[in-house]
Amino acid sequence: MTATRTADPTAHETLYRNLRARIMVGELPPGKPLTLRGLAHDYHVSMTPAREAVRRLVAEGALTLSASGRVATPALSDDRIEELAALRALIEPELAARALPRAHFALIDRLATMNARIADAVERHDAVGYIRCNLDFHRMLYLRAQAPAMLAMLETIWLQLGPTMRALYGRVRRNEPPRHHRMILAALRAGDEPALRLAIRADVTHGLRHLTGA
Amino acid sequence: MTATRTADPTAHETLYRNLRARIMVGELPPGKPLTLRGLAHDYHVSMTPAREAVRRLVAEGALTLSASGRVATPALSDDRIEELAALRALIEPELAARALPRAHFALIDRLATMNARIADAVERHDAVGYIRCNLDFHRMLYLRAQAPAMLAMLETIWLQLGPTMRALYGRVRRNEPPRHHRMILAALRAGDEPALRLAIRADVTHGLRHLTGA
DNA sequence: GCGCGCGATTTGTGATCACATCCGGGTCAT
DNA sequence: ATGACCCGGATGTGATCACAAATCGCGCGC
Secondary structure (H helix, E strand, C coil), rough: CCCCCCCCCHHHHHHHHHHHHHHHCCCCCCCCCEEEHHHHCCCCHHHHHHHHHHHHHHHCCEECCCCCEEEEECCCCCCHHHHHHHHHHHHHHHHHHHHHHHHHHHHHHHHHHHHHHHHHHCCCCHHHHHHHHHHHHHHHHCCCCCCCHHHHHHHHHHHHHHHHHHHHHCCCCCCCCHHHHHHHHHHHCCCCCHHHHHHHHHHHHHHHHHHHCC | CCCCCCCCCCCHHHHHHHHHHHCCCCCCCCCCCCCCHHHHHHHHHHHHHHHHHHHHHHHHHHCCCCCCEEECCCCCCCHHHHHHHHHHHHHHHHHHHHHHHHHCCCHHHHHHHHHHHHHHHHHHHCCCHHHHHHHHHHHHHHCCCCCCHHHHHHHHHHHHHHHHHHHHHCCCCCCCCHHHHHHHHHHHHHCCCHHHHHHHHHHHHHHHHHHHCC
């Protein structure tokens, strides 16, 4: 245990973090309805923290609010998916470019390791494992950009796509080796910013192209 | 009154909308502390809706939460301002480009009218009026892009910059005529997408360049 | 068999209370 | 004069309750 850090987070924050993580990696299918009392019961807290956590997630787009106040995971329209993909395609290359000058060898090495883990998840047909590792791969790179506001904005986009991505990757059985990721690593090693931007953009748009067609 | 729409919004939503609008146009200075009981009292509601509205605004970055849970308008660091400006410079040209094919004459005419209103606000040294009209100008254009997710994301960026922009425009007395806006209108009339992207980017980066130096 | 309406239950909203903690100001000792 | 210290008010957090509205399911009528 490295836990000298046993700070006591508030109830609504633990609930928030937990739900957020589950939504981002696609543990919940699109359109899954949630209830305040249900969440409160599951986490052994009262309704108040559940309300705050849900409200927060709704504000981030991780959950949608029906007209009557009912809350559920988002079931995105094709148009919305296209928009979110376009946002990823705008922001991620920028973050990668900013990370590039700071991407030393140890980072690239760790990225390659994570890439292997992604291949494992694909092998095992583990959809949420695949999504989790894939996001970890991108996040690890973008963290080097030293741009917390950009990264936060990007993560809210990932959040919104979480349930939908799961619904997709759960359907397509064909294994998709991290082809573009290798291009990303090559561009990083070469210090080639234009190539990096292209590789990132290709990775993002490739992964999301199938979502609308299905 | 066109108000056939007198639907009854929930208390926390009216409070949310009101606060959000005030923050976005810079009515509140950076670092202004707010209290749940204070807000609840001002809006004649109990603490519960105030808490939800505040939680929502915190999630959007419109308010910041101190370690002890205290809430205040954000006092942005220079780095963060640069990031948010970069995000605007990425997203806004894209939205403008998507709006361009749908920008018919009536829209351009209305934009020109709003441009005049901006000039008025500058004349009167009305900082919040200037910010409000400026954002209205951009929003009116971007609405034509039919990209609600992108626009929503952009508005959260505007939100975060609200108090800071006010602090800036309140300081610089020199009148800043909407020079770039005329370039935007010209590009729209000519249907010239590259020129439009450049004009938008220039407008955004120009307006925010001073924020770090001051 | 199928659609419709009605009632019981579920669910979100808002109010209020108890409590731990934090912040500010005043006091006292050095 | 200045620093630490301490206490009282202020503040956020969480729990619980009352209430209105929406939803779902069942039974009736067609």
